[in-house]
Amino acid sequence: MTREIVKQDVELLALLPEDSEAKKLLAKHIDATVRKIVEDEDQRTRDHAGSCLAIGFLGVSAGLLAVSVSRGGAWWWLSVPAVIIGLLGAFGLGQDAVPRRRDARGRPL
Known part of the structure; x- marks a missing residue:
């Protein structure tokens, strides 16, 4: 999303007059935004092992x-641990699959 905004800003920059103060300000803003994007992408990672484990939990x-559904009867009790394991898997996938800044041990900051 941010890259699209930068792209639109560059197009707007080309439309502004050369001696405009707004053009200088927009150019500085674009430069700062691009630097932030590049630095941020280098520091954000996913935890692949945690993501695989979370997908396993969901499976x-x-x-x-x-x-529990196919057997019926008293087998419905299997739905209790299934819900708990599913919640753990969903929470783990939300934590590990999203790119975040992490410390040296891989924990989200």
């Missing part, structure tokens, strides 16, 4: 729910 949850 186990889906499997337990499928068994």
